[in-house]
Amino acid sequence: MVRDFSGFLPGGKATGPGGRELTALEALGWNPFFAQQIDADALVETPPVRVLAVHRSGLQVAGDGIDERIPAGIEATVGDWLLLDREQPGASRLLTRKSLIKRRAPGRDHKVQLIAANIDTLFIVTSCNQDFNPARLERYLALAFEAETEPVIVLTKTDLADDPSFYIDAARAISDRAEVIALDARGAEPAQALSGWCLPGRTVAFLGSSGVGKSTLANALAGNDSIATQPIREDDAKGRHTTTRRELHRNPGGFLLLDTPGMRELQLTDTGAGIAALFDDIETLATTCRFRDCRHETEPGCAVRRAMAEDRLDPARFARWRKLQAEDEYNSASLVQRREKDRAFGKMVRDVTKPKSRPKT
Template sequence: MTSKTSDLADLGWSTFFSVQLDLQELDSTEPVRVMAVHRNRLLVAGPCGQRDLPPFAAADDESATATVGDWLLLDAASGRTQRLLARKSVFQRKAPGSDRRLQLIAANVDTLFLVTSCNQDFNPARLERYLALAREAGVMPVVVLSKADLSDGSEDFVRAAAQLLPGIAVEAVDARCADSTYRLLPWCGRGQTVALVGSSGVGKSTLVNTLSGSGQLPTQGIREDDAKGRHTTTGRALYRLPAGGWLLDTPGMRELQLSEARDGLEAVFADIVAAAANCRFGDCRHDGEPDCAVTAAIAAGLLDAQRLRRWRKLAAEEALTTQSLSQRRARERAFGKFAKQVMAHKQSRRSD
């Protein structure tokens, strides 16, 4: 049992998960972790090695679909999935396009590397999105500035990133150089799980290859005209790190939209929220109302007007997508209730 627990700890198992098992399950089940998600199968790993499983999802709960980083409980005799263990963290977004469903990105992540580059890709608004996402999930965010070797002003990018959230860790690296990425190792120890997010072409795949000490992912250069790159990662998978941790690479999320992330936004924009608490009116829009503490703080140079505009945009987006999800869920609950009533009526007619 000690050896089995040790193997699980290597995969990221902790007391958070073990307390979810009762005494009977300890003897009759096998925990496995989802290492990769493919279109019609899951690659999982446990004390007995790796294997493929069918996708797992609960019919009545879209959030109970197994994603990368999840822990599944298998029946030791049949190997069938019994249930999905509760997550200590989860990243999700509204699916791209017109679909209003939530899309799971990763589960049970300890640290989120927000990867951007020291060039035209550096975008405070995008970083604030990622910071809100990390804060909402309760995960440690670390800003990783790639391509520092190609920039003469990497220190300026570091300062700009550090101003987005007090105390945020910011590391400028050359993603191709192991000596440079060494400073990221404190977040990559045994059993720790790190996820990467960032737009295409910022060097995520290169960083994965360097940190993992392999060339598992293809990479592409950036276009010289706009410093952007083509997306090279097509799936989500965990990669073993020499330091004992696990690294999750995710496809570029150009359509990342916030949903149900109000707490995360308030944490990232705590300075604006604190100032707004002193406005004369509780529903102040900070746009010319009398005795507005936010506009007063901007006039005094205590707040950045551009930051206020970014906060407004993200808050409006979060409210809209959250409302859309709530409306869809309400419709699905109503339809489910109606379907149950129809089935009950059919059963009663058959009984008659």
């Protein structure tokens, strides 16, 4: 039975290609990738639900006729799909993710922070002012490429820039695998410019610094002012945190949108493939060096250094590649070491607490 989903989507029912009405699960992003992980019997016994928000007290989930909060107990993030265990909700099964966006959490313990899962398109938002930073955009793109989600760079505040083309050209130069959209986040322009990605059953997310217009964009796509916004500081164009948590919003167009708090720190971890994809030109050059283990420093026959000498490679871009590689290797290695330490500590605890057999008399 197809349930009426219009209560979730103001303005009517969501429809897919050919005008077919989406089921409740499809409107939440359910697709064959997740369906093939579950059989018909399990579908009834443990209904699929999607995590809309993560609270300290538990997870807000929604499914076909389900919209409730369940206790914490599973390491899930916003966008995850679970098979809901009615008797023990905290033991619900986590389905394999189609994509996962993560970073090294702020602090010294090298923990990994899960940002969002199962995102189809990642809108990387920056503005045409002092916030624009190619190195930061490279970090976001590396995250997107690692997660195998589609990245789109969105430049906001074009109405306040003397020459928006400068920012557009600079953003396009970062990677030819990410489309660049420049717009005024207010009014009807975002809904028109981003409509090709905001399709029924799809999940999109905004990622970027505070004050770049993520919440304004979200409101423009929703057609209302349900998400609070704040102005930036005029002296340095820095923003204030408006969104305080990651949460999926269901929109009238039938798509889901994730608005995220601004990130002051974005440390990469386990993103080697994403960095390689972002700097594929340098990676390709490196394969033509004389020595396979070339460090691109003083070795003879280094194709990378030759490309810089011949102005075919920007030394600043090469330096950023080296920096991201070193950061990712350090954070990833530290994470592995921490896991090994945790396993060793767990084994010691089990050995100490194991009941000792009494000697025979």
